[in-house]
Amino acid sequence: MATIDLASVAVREANQRIRDLAAKGEDIEVVNPDARHHIGVGLVRPVKLRIRGSAGYFCAGLTDGPRVEVDANVGWGLADNMLGGSVVVRGNAGAIAGVAIRGAEVVVHGNIGSRAGQVMKAGTLCAVGSANFMAGYMMYGGRIVILGDSGEKVGQDMTGGALFVGGRIQSLGTDATLTDMTEAEDAEIRAFLERYEIPFKGKFQKIVNAGKHLRYPRTEPRVRVMPYTVAASNDYWNARVREDIHVKAEIGRYRIRGYGAGRPLPHLTDIAFRKDVSAFDVPTDVIERVNMGTTLGDRFGAKPISLSMPVMIAPMSYGALSKSTKVALAMASRLSGISENTGEGGMTDAQREAAKTLIYQCLSGRLGWNIHDMQRAEGIEIYISQGAKPGLGGQLMAKKVTKEIARIRGIPEGIDLRSPSRHPDVLGADDLVIKVEEFREATGYRIPISVKLGAGRVRDDIKIAYKDGFDYVSLDGLQGSTGAAGHEVLEYVGIPTLSAIQEAMDALDEVGGRNKMPVVLMGGINDGVSAAKALALGAHAVAMGTSVLIAGGCIACLQCHIGHCVVGIATQDPEHEKRYNVPVEAQNMHRFLEHVRWQLAAVTHSLGYTDPHQITRDDLVALTPEAAAITRLPYVPTRRDGPVRSVKQAAAE
Amino acid sequence: MCGIAGILYKRKGASADIGKSLIDMLDGCQHRGPDSTGFALYHEDAKDDEFRLRFLVGEGEAAKQAIDRIRDKLAEFQAVILEEENVGSTYRVLVRFRGDIQRFSYAMEHAAKVISIGRSLDIIKDIGGAHDVDGTYTLNSFTGSHGLGHVRLATESDVTPDRSHPFWATGFSDVAIVHNGQITNYWKMRRRLEKRGFEFVTDNDSELIAVYLADKLAQGSTLEDALKTSIDDMDGTFSFLVSTKDEIGYAKDRLAAKPMVMLEDEDLVAIASEEVSLNKLFPGRALKTYEPAPGTYRTWQRSI
Numbered sequence: 001m002a003t004i005d006l007a008s009v010a011v012r013e014a015n016q017r018i019r020d021l022a023a024k025g026e027d028i029e030v031v032n033p034d035a036r037h038h039i040g041v042g043l044v045r046p047v048k049l050r051i052r053g054s055a056g057y058f059c060a061g062l063t064d065g066p067r068v069e070v071d072a073n074v075g076w077g078l079a080d081n082m083l084g085g086s087v088v089v090r091g092n093a094g095a096i097a098g099v100a101i102r103g104a105e106v107v108v109h110g111n112i113g114s115r116a117g118q119v120m121k122a123g124t125l126c127a128v129g130s131a132n133f134m135a136g137y138m139m140y141g142g143r144i145v146i147l148g149d150s151g152e153k154v155g156q157d158m159t160g161g162a163l164f165v166g167g168r169i170q171s172l173g174t175d176a177t178l179t180d181m182t183e184a185e186d187a188e189i190r191a192f193l194e195r196y197e198i199p200f201k202g203k204f205q206k207i208v209n210a211g212k213h214l215r216y217p218r219t220e221p222r223v224r225v226m227p228y229t230v231a232a233s234n235d236y237w238n239a240r241v242r243e244d245i246h247v248k249a250e251i252g253r254y255r256i257r258g259y260g261a262g263r264p265l266p267h268l269t270d271i272a273f274r275k276d277v278s279a280f281d282v283p284t285d286v287i288e289r290v291n292m293g294t295t296l297g298d299r300f301g302a303k304p305i306s307l308s309m310p311v312m313i314a315p316m317s318y319g320a321l322s323k324s325t326k327v328a329l330a331m332a333s334r335l336s337g338i339s340e341n342t343g344e345g346g347m348t349d350a351q352r353e354a355a356k357t358l359i360y361q362c363l364s365g366r367l368g369w370n371i372h373d374m375q376r377a378e379g380i381e382i383y384i385s386q387g388a389k390p391g392l393g394g395q396l397m398a399k400k401v402t403k404e405i406a407r408i409r410g411i412p413e414g415i416d417l418r419s420p421s422r423h424p425d426v427l428g429a430d431d432l433v434i435k436v437e438e439f440r441e442a443t444g445y446r447i448p449i450s451v452k453l454g455a456g457r458v459r460d461d462i463k464i465a466y467k468d469g470f471d472y473v474s475l476d477g478l479q480g481s482t483g484a485a486g487h488e489v490l491e492y493v494g495i496p497t498l499s500a501i502q503e504a505m506d507a508l509d510e511v512g513g514r515n516k517m518p519v520v521l522m523g524g525i526n527d528g529v530s531a532a533k534a535l536a537l538g539a540h541a542v543a544m545g546t547s548v549l550i551a552g553g554c555i556a557c558l559q560c561h562i563g564h565c566v567v568g569i570a571t572q573d574p575e576h577e578k579r580y581n582v583p584v585e586a587q588n589m590h591r592f593l594e595h596v597r598w599q600l601a602a603v604t605h606s607l608g609y610t611d612p613h614q615i616t617r618d619d620l621v622a623l624t625p626e627a628a629a630i631t632r633l634p635y636v637p638t639r640r641d642g643p644v645r646s647v648k649q650a651a652a653e
Numbered sequence: 654m655c656g657i658a659g660i661l662y663k664r665k666g667a668s669a670d671i672g673k674s675l676i677d678m679l680d681g682c683q684h685r686g687p688d689s690t691g692f693a694l695y696h697e698d699a700k701d702d703e704f705r706l707r708f709l710v711g712e713g714e715a716a717k718q719a720i721d722r723i724r725d726k727l728a729e730f731q732a733v734i735l736e737e738e739n740v741g742s743t744y745r746v747l748v749r750f751r752g753d754i755q756r757f758s759y760a761m762e763h764a765a766k767v768i769s770i771g772r773s774l775d776i777i778k779d780i781g782g783a784h785d786v787d788g789t790y791t792l793n794s795f796t797g798s799h800g801l802g803h804v805r806l807a808t809e810s811d812v813t814p815d816r817s818h819p820f821w822a823t824g825f826s827d828v829a830i831v832h833n834g835q836i837t838n839y840w841k842m843r844r845r846l847e848k849r850g851f852e853f854v855t856d857n858d859s860e861l862i863a864v865y866l867a868d869k870l871a872q873g874s875t876l877e878d879a880l881k882t883s884i885d886d887m888d889g890t891f892s893f894l895v896s897t898k899d900e901i902g903y904a905k906d907r908l909a910a911k912p913m914v915m916l917e918d919e920d921l922v923a924i925a926s927e928e929v930s931l932n933k934l935f936p937g938r939a940l941k942t943y944e945p946a947p948g949t950y951r952t953w954q955r956s957i
Contacts (some may be wrong), residue, residue, distance in 0.1 A: 007937065032937045033771075034930035053939040056929050072939035075928055076912060094944055095909060113944050114909045132909070133947060427890065427910045429808045430655060430685040430833070430926075437684075464808045467688075 001048075006039075007032035013440050015041060022047040022066070035075065037434055040068055042442035044371060046085065057094075057434050058425075060087045062371040062442040063104075076113070079106045082123070083370055088196065095132075098125035100366035101142065102410055107196050115153070117144045118424040119365050120161070121410030127331070128198055134173060136163045138206070138420055139366075140411040145189055147200055155207045159214065160412040164189055165206040166200060166409075175527045177210035214415045215398055218251040222564075225557040231262050235452070242298045244487065254488055256395060258520045258560025258570060260388050260481035260524065260546070261364040265496045267479060268530040270627035271537075271620050274636075277606035290601040291611045294517055294541050297379060297448025299469040300440075305357055305379050305448055308337025310535060310612060311598050314522045314545030315361050315381065315452065315474070317343030318368075319396050319405050319558065320483025320548075323350065324580040325569045327475035328552055330354035331582070332589035336597070341381065341543075344419065345393045346408045348375040361452065364393050365419040371442060380439050383452040384426075384461070386481030387523040390454035390494050393419030399563030402572045429464045436469055450474055455500035455523070456493070462507040465517065472518040474543060475500050479524025483570060484561035498537075499525035499630050528599025536615040537631065544596070551592030551598040552585040655806055655818065656685030656926040657831040657913075659894040660934075661799035661901045664920055665956040672787075672795030674923075676801040679783040681933035682926050686804030690786045691778025693801040693829035695898055699773035702751050703735065704826070707775055709766040709815050710744045719765040720744050726764035730733055730757055737819035741789040741812055742812065743768065755824040755915035760850050762823070766815050767854070770822055771827035773939045778803075778817035789817040798955040801896050820859040822867035824851060827898040831861040833911045833926060834891035842886065849921045861886065866895055879902040880950035894924060909947035922953050 002021050004014050014030065015038065021028050022045035029050045033039055037056035040049050046065040054072040068079075073091035080096075082104035093109035096118050103123040111129035115137045122142040130148030134156045141161040149167040156173025164181065172178070181204060193200050223243055231240040240262060247255050272624030283289065292309040313333050318326045320343070331354045333340035339357040346368015362369055374380060385391055389469055396405075396417040406413040415452075426432045441447050448471035453461050455477045465473045477497025482490070495503075501521050508514045518540030525531055526547040535541045548558060553567045560570035568580030604612045607619055610646035621636035622628035628635035659679040662669040669897070675692055683690075694924070696705065710719035716739065727734060727748060736747040744765070750757060761767050769776035777790045783804070787793050803818035824826035836858035841851055843861055851864055862883065869879035876895065880902050890910035894903050903924055905913055914928045923931055928942050945951070 034932035034936055035940075037927075037929070052930065053937070054928055054942070056927060073928060075914075075943055091939070091941075092943060094912065094914070111943075114947060132944075428834075429806055433684060433806070460808065467806055467808055 001027045001030050001050075003029045003031060005031050006034065007093035011036050011038050011447070012441065014039070016444065018043060018049065018267075019045075019444075034119055035073070035311055036299070037075065038438055039166065040066065042371060042375075044375075054091065058438045061438055062374065064371055073110070076431075078102055078108070080425065081366055081369055081371070082106070083372075092129070093127075093638065096424050097127075098123075098144070099635045100369065101125065102370065107198070111148070112146075115424060117142070119420065120144075120526055124138040124192060124495070126192070126198070130167060136161070136176075137173070140365075143189075145182065145204075147198070147202070150207075153371065155209070157213070158209045159415060160209060164204040165207065166202045166204055169205055169207070174206065175210050175213045176207050178288075179206050179208050181206035210460055214412075216253070216416050218253075219397070220256055220562065221247060223559070223563065225555075225559065225647070227556065231558060239553065248639045254483050254486040256397065256561050257487055257558055258481070258483050259490075259556070259558040260479050261491050261494075263491060264646075265479065265624040266498050267496065267524060268498060268533045268622065270498070270622065270624045271533050271631065271633065272571065272623050273603070273607065274619050274621050275607055276503075277603055278608040282602045282605060286601045286605050287598060289606045289610065290598065292601065294613075296520070296541060297450065299471045299517060300469060301445065302448045302471060303446055305339055307339060307541065309359070309543035309600060311336075311338050311531060311593065311596060311600075312359075312520060312541060313338065313340045313548060314476075314480070314543040315341035315343040315359070315383070316545055316549075317345035317394065317396075317483070318348055318351065319345035319400060319409065319572070320394075320570060322565075322571055322577045322580060323348060323372070324577050324582050325540070325549070325585075326351050327354050328580070328582045328586040328589060329548065330358070331586035332548065332552070332593060335356065335586065335590040336593040338593065339378070342377075344368070344383070346370075347377070348408070351591070352376060358537055359450070363419060364421065364423045365409075367411065367419065374439070374442055377447065377523075379448045379450060380443065381450045381452050381474060382423075382426075382435065382439070384423075385456065386452065387476030387478050387483060387486040387494050387497070387500075388452045388482035389489045390456035391421060392489060393421045395419070395561070397484055397561050397563060400572045405572055416586055429468055432464070432468045450520075452476065453479075455497065455503075458495065458500050458503035459507040462504045462519075463511055466511055466513040470517065472520060472540070474520045474522065475504055477521070477523030496630070497521065497525070498627060501534060501537045501539055502631050528596040529603060530586055531596065532600055532603040532612055532615055533620060535612050536617055536620050538617070540613070548592065549588050552589040553580065655833050656682035656804040656930070657833050657892065657894055658682070658802040658923075658930055659800070659896065659901050659903070660921060660923045661833065661953050661955055662921050663953070663956060669798065669921075670795075671797040671800045672792040675800055676783045676787050676793060677933040678923070678925055679802045679804050681930035683782050683804055685926060686725070686806040686881050687782060688807045688812045689778060689780045689805045689814065690783045691776065691803045691805075691817045691819050691831075692786070692792055692944075693774060693776050693819040693831070693896055694792070694795055695767070695773045695799060695896070696775060697773070697797055699898060700770070702749055704732075704748050704750050704754070704770055704772060705775050706746050706748065706761065706770050707768040707777070708744045708746075708761075709742060709768055710739070710766075711742050716742070716744070722764040723761070726761055730760065732757070738868045743777070743779075745775070754826050758824045759778075762852070763855050767821070767823070769821040771821075771898070774821070774827040774829055776819050776821055776829060777952050779814045779821065780812055780817070799895050799896060799901050801831045801901070802830055814823040816854070816857070818859055820855070820857060820863050822863035823854050823860060823869045825867035825871060828863055828867040828870065828895065830859055830866070830893055832859040832862055832888050832891060832893035834893070834906065835889045836861060836887050836891060837889035838887065845933065858889075859893070862891075862893055863895070870897070875952075876900050877952045878952065880952065884948055884950060892926070900952050900954050902950060903945060904950040905945050905947060907948035913945055914942050915945055916940050
């Protein structure tokens with residue numbers, strides 16, 4: 001057994017040594033841990049790790065297989081997302097012990113803090129002492145055994161799995177209920193306790209989900225397909241408004257639909273280039289003349305994401321989209337030399353193989369999240385929110401929660417899945433620092449860690465992202481689309497993409513962070529010209545989702561949430577998915593992306609630059625008072641009327 | 654967006670290394686707040702008519718002018734200067750003063766930014782880590798029976814000494830607070846207190862908690878009762894520590910959204926955001942700590 005002394009070795013180095021020793025199959029002992037965070041994070045070997053003292057946050061987090069013993073206490077997030085293996089803690093555990101575990105056995109001899117087993121999927125969490133409030137909060141599966149008292153609101157909003165309480169049940173959470181347990185279950189638990197040498201003679205009470213909140217009582221009705229052009233018309237009582245009223249009259253609640261905001265908003269189209277770019281000849285080899293290569297994510301020494309142009313595929317989940325579509329997106333990203341992003345639903349092998357550069361997103365429900373896929377990604381992105389629904393988690397309606405989707409996400413089949421609106425372990429900027437560090441430990445500080453922010457309080461959020469040590473920010477405006485969200489949220493909660501980038505740049509200027517932390521802008525960016533304007537306003541790159549889907553066959557019917565997508569994109573129905581021709585659509589997406597490249601190059605060249613990053617806000621004017629007010633660009637609505645002239649000339653006249 | 658720490662030695666006549674203990678504890682959780690660090694310390698030799706005042710005066714000419722203004726204002730209130738010192742970006746003065754401390758405090762605020770006023774309280778806070786602040790103000794050798802500390806991660810407002818914590822209960826002698834979290838009914842609570850004539854000198858919710866508690870104390874509440882009502886009256890997420898010249902206490906919101914770990918034995922009670930801070934006091938030892946339950950509060954009195 002090897003010994004590592006944390007009195008003389010930093011955790012980062014210690015974890016590297018632990019991984020190296022574990023690769024050789026050697027057991028490890030850690031002395032003088034003194035409650036330091038992240039001990040054992042990222043360990044994927046079946047070795048023994050003994051911690052002689054207390055450990056801090058995320059002890060044995062993001063692991064698979066080790067057998068960990070802690071002599072004293074642990075902080076928040078014990079065994080975070082542990083897939084297999086075991087942890088035994090002799091003292092107490094802080095909040096969210098066993099958060100998001102997916103098969104591990106976690107035993108705490110003392111008490112466990114609040115929200116134990118939050119969003120866990122499988123495995124066993126056992127407390128010999130008592131639990132604090134909301135044990136089993138939003139759990140999807142597995143079992144929690146509490147030999148002491150349950151704490152208040154036990155099983156709050158649980159979806160699957162079961163809790164077994166040996167002591168007093170203080171109060172049941174929403175949608176949790178008591179039920180009889182079978183002899184087999186009882187015998188299994190007692191065998192588990194015996195295996196961990198825990199004497200217990202008492203009786204258990206079993207708590208499960210009551211099933212009242214798993215599905216919306218009325219599902220969304222099928223409605224006539226309405227093209228976006230009709231839906232977004234500006235008339236007062238247009239077809240969409242009337243349809244919306246009809247649907248609400250039927251279901252009696254907020255309405256869920258796909259796509260983004262359908263009302264006119266100030267956007268990048270309200271901005272023009274100061275110079276009339278049409279007056280210039282674009283040479284046929286313009287793409288060769290412009291340097292489009294873009295890198296992202298080396299702020300803290302990670303291997304940066306390398307893009308052939310400042311464009312990425314926006315995050316969209318397998319779940320909202322069919323597997324075929326995700327593979328087509330991955331193929332197109334490789335063909336165009338850009339990146340693909342997993343979105344919420346985890347990573348499939350097919351997607352991994354098809355994409356050259358794949359960013360793996362971590363969301364609040366930790367659906368499909370695991371250490372192995374983290375380690376095979378080129379980037380990791382922690383999702384806080386998205387432009388279409390800031391402050392809310394993902395929604396996936398029951399029709400799309402198939403057996404396969406449920407398996408990869410680790411949830412029960414056929415529920416209306418509402419992902420948590422916040423991360424279990426990120427309740428503030430201070431927690432987020434520790435979370436980012438955990439991801440870096442788990443991936444050996446090799447890959448960039450970014451944060452996805454929906455545009456809400458952009459100024460504050462960007463400053464937090466800058467302080468909390470992210471490599472870059474993915475910033476998503478109100479015009480961003482989604483697979484499913486409440487109509488009111490889609491239309492009225494976020495702030496426009498144009499406002500978002502302006503606020504972000506102002507915030508970075510206030511903290512001296514411009515050019516230190518790149519911002520990737522998304523939300524309604526649908527061509528290379530808009531991309532060029534985004535870059536001019538300060539974005540380092542843009543991400544495109546909806547436009548690439550449209551290139552790949554989407555008919556923009558806004559019915560993504562229903563699950564019957566006729567072209568096989570927003571569906572999990574094999575009959576519908578059969579219609580999707582992956583290689584053909586990948587080529588269509590690729591050709592569209594290449595045109596985006598040409599547009600970016602043509603604009604760059606026409607403005608007299610050799611790199612789109614050289615374009616600045618001095619090259620822009622606002623065409624509307626709203627856009628001018630948002631961006632503080634000069635309001636020059638007449639720009640298109642006059643002859644080509646520079647601003648200096650115009651001023652002189 | 655921060656880390657908090659507090660310590661109280663229970664032994665009678667204990668004059669422990671409070672400065673060193675707090676520096677160690679804050680150094681342990683500096684990852685929670687690398688921007689600024691602060692300390693609320695209590696001097697042992699308090700006298701009824703002597704007050705310690707610390708002001709933020711900046712540097713150079715600005716500092717000189719501020720100090721002149723402070724001296725004028727002190728003279729106006731017949732406060733006799735017994736000791737004075739210009740250290741870091743602060744000006745510390747010990748005065749003899751008899752009169753209404755609240756009126757005195759509000760008036761002083763017009764001379765320069767007051768950091769703290771108290772018979773024994775002295776708040777020292779500045780940008781940088783625990784060791785940086787110690788380097789400027791030499792806190793390592795400070796002895797006493799109790800104190801609080803804070804590390805701040807500035808996310809919304811600037812990194813400046815006046816926005817650092819701890820916060821003093823403006824207008825009340827000797828009450829200090831360190832807070833991790835956010836009070837969401839801040840303006841409602843503040844307006845209620847303002848209607849009763851209290852003045853606020855920052856927009857920081859920690860100042861609100863301090864004034865709220867100090868007001869309860871002034872009305873004859875025990876610290877324990879004041880903490881109890883604070884849990885009902887304050888909305889939001891919070892874990893905070895409060896100190897007076899003889900006591901420390903904590904309160905924690907019902908959602909337990911902000912961490913807090915406690916260590917208590919016959920000699921001391923130490924509370925911090927994370928156990929790693931407590932372990933800094935006792936390196937290499939497995940400690941018997943526990944997390945205070947959500948919605949709870951408690952106080953400890955020093956032995957005099």
